Amino acid sequence: MDDMKKVGNSSCSDGVLLRMGLNDNKAGMQGLDKDKINKIIMETTKGSRFYENELKKDQQVNQRIEKMMQLKEKITAQQLLKAQWQVDKLVLELEQSRNLSSTIVHIDMDAFYAAVEIRDNPELKEKPIAVGSMSMLSTSNYHARRFGVRAAMPGFIAKKLCPHLTIVPLNFEKYSKVSKEVREILAEYDPNFMPVGLDEAYLNIAEHLEERLNWPEEKRRFFFNTESTAEKDKADINMSAKFNEDGYSASPVLFEENTPLMSDHAEKKDELVQNSVVFGTNAEEAVKEIRFRIEQKTQLTASAGIAPNTMLAKMCSDRNKPNGQYRIDPKRHAVLDFLKDLPIRKVPGIGKVTEKMLKALGIVTCSELYQQRALLSLLFSEASWRNFLDISLGLGSTHLEKDGERKSMSTERTFSEINAAEDQYSLCRELCRDLAQELQKEGLKGKTVTLKLKNVNFEVKTRASTVLSSVSTEEEIFAVAKDLLGTEIDRVAPHPLRIRLMGVRVSGFLSEEEKKYQQKSITSFLKSGKEIGFLRLQSRNSNQEYFRKKSEASFRGSFFDKKRAARQLNSENLSPNETVSKLLFHDRKSPANFVEETKEVTDLQDSNVCKIFTCPVCFEEQSSNNLEELNRHIDECLNGNLDTVEISKYDSSRENTPNFLPQCKNENVDECKPNRTDQLAGRDQSASTSDNPTSNSTEKSAQIISDKPHRERQPSNLCDIGSNVCMKQCLYPKRISQDNEDHFEKTEHTEETSSSYFFEAKDDSVLVCPVCNSEQKTSLLSFNRHVDICLNEGLVQELKEKNYFPSKTYHTENSNRIGGLSRGQQRTNPSQGTKRSGLTASQSVSKKAKLSNSKHTIEMFFK
DNA sequence: CGGATCGAC
DNA sequence: CTATGTCGATCCG
Numbered sequence A: 001m002d003d004m005k006k007v008g009n010s011s012c013s014d015g016v017l018l019r020m021g022l023n024d025n026k027a028g029m030q031g032l033d034k035d036k037i038n039k040i041i042m043e044t045t046k047g048s049r050f051y052e053n054e055l056k057k058d059q060q061v062n063q064r065i066e067k068m069m070q071l072k073e074k075i076t077a078q079q080l081l082k083a084q085w086q087v088d089k090l091v092l093e094l095e096q097s098r099n100l101s102s103t104i105v106h107i108d109m110d111a112f113y114a115a116v117e118i119r120d121n122p123e124l125k126e127k128p129i130a131v132g133s134m135s136m137l138s139t140s141n142y143h144a145r146r147f148g149v150r151a152a153m154p155g156f157i158a159k160k161l162c163p164h165l166t167i168v169p170l171n172f173e174k175y176s177k178v179s180k181e182v183r184e185i186l187a188e189y190d191p192n193f194m195p196v197g198l199d200e201a202y203l204n205i206a207e208h209l210e211e212r213l214n215w216p217e218e219k220r221r222f223f224f225n226t227e228s229t230a231e232k233d234k235a236d237i238n239m240s241a242k243f244n245e246d247g248y249s250a251s252p253v254l255f256e257e258n259t260p261l262m263s264d265h266a267e268k269k270d271e272l273v274q275n276s277v278v279f280g281t282n283a284e285e286a287v288k289e290i291r292f293r294i295e296q297k298t299q300l301t302a303s304a305g306i307a308p309n310t311m312l313a314k315m316c317s318d319r320n321k322p323n324g325q326y327r328i329d330p331k332r333h334a335v336l337d338f339l340k341d342l343p344i345r346k347v348p349g350i351g352k353v354t355e356k357m358l359k360a361l362g363i364v365t366c367s368e369l370y371q372q373r374a375l376l377s378l379l380f381s382e383a384s385w386r387n388f389l390d391i392s393l394g395l396g397s398t399h400l401e402k403d404g405e406r407k408s409m410s411t412e413r414t415f416s417e418i419n420a421a422e423d424q425y426s427l428c429r430e431l432c433r434d435l436a437q438e439l440q441k442e443g444l445k446g447k448t449v450t451l452k453l454k455n456v457n458f459e460v461k462t463r464a465s466t467v468l469s470s471v472s473t474e475e476e477i478f479a480v481a482k483d484l485l486g487t488e489i490d491r492v493a494p495h496p497l498r499i500r501l502m503g504v505r506v507s508g509f510l511s512e513e514e515k516k517y518q519q520k521s522i523t524s525f526l527k528s529g530k531e532i533g534f535l536r537l538q539s540r541n542s543n544q545e546y547f548r549k550k551s552e553a554s555f556r557g558s559f560f561d562k563k564r565a566a567r568q569l570n571s572e573n574l575s576p577n578e579t580v581s582k583l584l585f586h587d588r589k590s591p592a593n594f595v596e597e598t599k600e601v602t603d604l605q606d607s608n609v610c611k612i613f614t615c616p617v618c619f620e621e622q623s624s625n626n627l628e629e630l631n632r633h634i635d636e637c638l639n640g641n642l643d644t645v646e647i648s649k650y651d652s653s654r655e656n657t658p659n660f661l662p663q664c665k666n667e668n669v670d671e672c673k674p675n676r677t678d679q680l681a682g683r684d685q686s687a688s689t690s691d692n693p694t695s696n697s698t699e700k701s702a703q704i705i706s707d708k709p710h711r712e713r714q715p716s717n718l719c720d721i722g723s724n725v726c727m728k729q730c731l732y733p734k735r736i737s738q739d740n741e742d743h744f745e746k747t748e749h750t751e752e753t754s755s756s757y758f759f760e761a762k763d764d765s766v767l768v769c770p771v772c773n774s775e776q777k778t779s780l781l782s783f784n785r786h787v788d789i790c791l792n793e794g795l796v797q798e799l800k801e802k803n804y805f806p807s808k809t810y811h812t813e814n815s816n817r818i819g820g821l822s823r824g825q826q827r828t829n830p831s832q833g834t835k836r837s838g839l840t841a842s843q844s845v846s847k848k849a850k851l852s853n854s855k856h857t858i859e860m861f862f863k
Numbered sequence B: 001c002g003g004a005t006c007g008a009c
Numbered sequence C: 001c002t003a004t005g006t007c008g009a010t011c012c013g
Helices: A002-019 A034-045 A049-073 A077-096 A112-120 A155-161 A172-189 A206-213 A230-248 A262-273 A283-298 A310-319 A332-340 A352-360 A366-371 A373-379 A382-393 A421-441 A474-492 A512-532 A540-553 A563-573 A576-585 A591-603 A627-639 A642-653 A687-691 A698-707 A780-791 A793-801 A830-835 A841-851
Strands: A104-109 A129-132 A137-140 A166-168 A194-196 A200-204 A221-223 A276-278 A302-307 A325-327 A408-418 A446-455 A460-471 A499-509
Touching: A034 A155, A049 A352, A049 A373, A077 A373, A077 A382, A104 A172, A104 A283, A104 A310, A112 A129, A112 A137, A112 A172, A129 A155, A137 A155, A155 A166, A172 A194, A172 A200, A172 A283, A200 A310, A206 A283, A221 A283, A283 A302, A283 A325, A302 A310, A310 A325, A310 A332, A332 A366, A332 A382, A366 A373, A366 A382, A373 A382, A408 A421, A408 A446, A421 A474, A421 A499, A446 A474, A460 A474, A460 A499, A474 A499
Parallel strands: A129 A166, A302 A325
Antiparallel strands: A104 A200, A104 A302, A129 A137, A194 A200, A221 A276, A408 A499, A446 A460, A446 A499
């Protein structure tokens, strides 16, 4: 059987090979052709747990696509027409607000980590190298890429592709240092530039260009670095050659807004002789200057893109990589020309999945994306199709936003299987400790703790819990996380939880306001208590009891999880001494503590000291100094008013989604969408609707638009014009700089990541199954599976019987509520069977469980 | 709010 | 043997 499979596998790979194009060994001895790369990857990957999971994910995407296609079938011509009309109305508006006046530059260091390592160890030059570890690579040099060695590929596979590959371990400190050097240069051109990771940055050089116009030549002259090793000399020569070329290669200055003075170019040649170079005043020259200076300073090359907005600039920097640059003129037609045949995958934000879904609709290039705009508006969410529209029109951010406040902080680790609960708890605690440390560095406290688990089958789960009082210390976080972990352990009991990754995240941070409030109210509150002269005589027991009472009454019981008691008992399978006591009674500073204090104070009812109290729940000052009343108030707050608190916080922290579409008023036309009419009919009651009760005619709509001619386009990204634009903030790095734990490497991906190296057959060739001879229009991945299945008819039958091809029917079994989601079957509509394309993990657990005839449900999952 | 997914680096 | 870590956004229930 095993042999059979092996035969099947290799014949499958060969089949793929044969159909995928026959250009053998174009790269000659120096590399591998696509077929060989795919074959090797396939061979080393097949059968692994990872691979199986990839298959599953692939299937899920296929189901999403299927669902989308079904939706598409139901769309009537009329609906499409109406959508077209509406979208085009929006297009007009967007077009009107097109802003071409910014000059955005995207700088991207070439193969950054690899380049740094090569620079520091010339031995590596000319060799294929990658940076990372045997389990994961961050980047590779261009030589290695010819062998198919790419970022986000595990090292051991890379080694098979390229046995001579040298893998250099990561050295973040070094990269950071180089990055800093580069940033020093960038800051001269735009003090507000926006770094992205260590190797990329956006600049808005509009101001610089203006000033630059008046700069004397000497200010634009830069010298070659002369103190040199042999290598460096060589580099310099190459450099000057390159810039010489670039500098004089008929640059399209004709349509430049900032046309350089004639003299700029004329003198350059002479200056070169003197070991220096003078750059012109236009954007391209300025960017060449930046790249030149970067190379002189760091011996590393960068690529750059220049365009009217960030999206375009980024795509431009990709164009002439490595060590090149490209500019899109700030003209509408230039933008559209650039996009015309550009594959959507090149667009930042369009990843593997979106690409595949759009491809199913026949959309590959940006112009096709535009052509299908009406259809897309019916098939995708509003955020999505608006984004698509922006893309196809070449619209993007024309200014660089400061990083907003961070929204979450997390840490996670991958390890070889851990299945002992005890180890899992201590690991969890460790993660909480690290996280707490980082949180405190930034003075953050959050209300939501999320636990992330990945089992040995690579299935990822997250479990979150939001508490009332914010957490920030190890103990506080762990108090929440351990419960989440506990529930997951219970869930699979008596089988062990077999995990390969655990992570902890804290989110829902308090705003500055809230922090101050909390601080003030707590301290004043406690101070009040102290002045009353309260004594600590509470026994732990009574605390616990009070605690439980409160929790039962409190909002959803979310904070004081009902399961706490159960968990207390359950955790005795851990080392009793340490764990139980630590798990349960450590939280002197945990949220619980607050309640304790509350009780202590409020218990002292007969005290008669005059003080103003601030309620720790609603933060309101209490007019009464009567402790009994205060006590009652707090009780009320804890019981009833929580909703109010929650809501007000919700309101203040959430922006409303702006809706730019004029109201969909055409009731006489059929529903705009099969399913989501709500999204077309905007919630935005913009003036236009009142002015134009029936915005049916095109003239009317044109009217609407000209009424507010230069209305700033509100970008789909809400932050763009957010209220915090004015907040002058320094750029603080969001990344946790973690330098501990050498066996848990932290990697960073800088280029061509996207994990798309995995079976991505970019070619469009139709795959024909060598067994059943049918054309397979699926991905290589699915194709592979198909052939496997074909090779074994019996298996096919069996799978069919077990309903493995879920295109038809299977129902949720509420008995398998793995995710803790109580999803009853209030829906009896049979068509619901089709509605389950977006399988959640828990759902797919039930699916799998069903497959196995419910013999085992969860066990097999964590097997 | 919680959970999953996507996408970026 | 051996398939990352961190973050934001979005969608759905």
